[in-house]
Amino acid sequence: MCDWRSQLTEVVESVSASELPELIGELAKLKALARLRYERLNREPSSNGDRYLKKEQVAERLSVSPSWDWRHRDELGAVTLDGTLRFPEQALNDYLDTQTVRG
Numbered sequence: 001m002c003d004w005r006s007q008l009t010e011v012v013e014s015v016s017a018s019e020l021p022e023l024i025g026e027l028a029k030l031k032a033l034a035r036l037r038y039e040r041l042n043r044e045p046s047s048n049g050d051r052y053l054k055k056e057q058v059a060e061r062l063s064v065s066p067s068w069d070w071r072h073r074d075e076l077g078a079v080t081l082d083g084t085l086r087f088p089e090q091a092l093n094d095y096l097d098t099q100t101v102r103g
Contacts (some may be wrong), residue, residue: 033079052079054084061092 015023036052053061055069058076062068069076069087077091 018039025039030080032079035079035080051089052081053092055085055087058092062096 001078012023055066058069059066070085073085073087076087076095078087079087080086
């Protein structure tokens with residue numbers, strides 16, 4: 001077992017029952033941070049850096065409702081960070097590049 005796994009296991013085992021809900025919340029934050037780090041490490045660096053947008057920013061940029069963002073979250077590469085849906089700016093740029101202008 002990796003050292004960090006055994007350390008986490010020890011922490012979980014040492015927490016009292018009354019502290020478990022707080023620990024669960026902190027673990028959810030760590031999971032979101034680990035997911036973001038994984039995504040950053042597994043994509044080409046963007047010229048914009050690793051900027052993440054709120055659904056309102058995406059909706060404004062695309063001239064759509066925030067509910068449109070929610071329905072297309074997988075297509076736009078959205079991640080949940082601390083309970084908030086965020087969209088990688090580079091993924092949005094890539095999405096826009098693939099769209100055809102109809103006139």
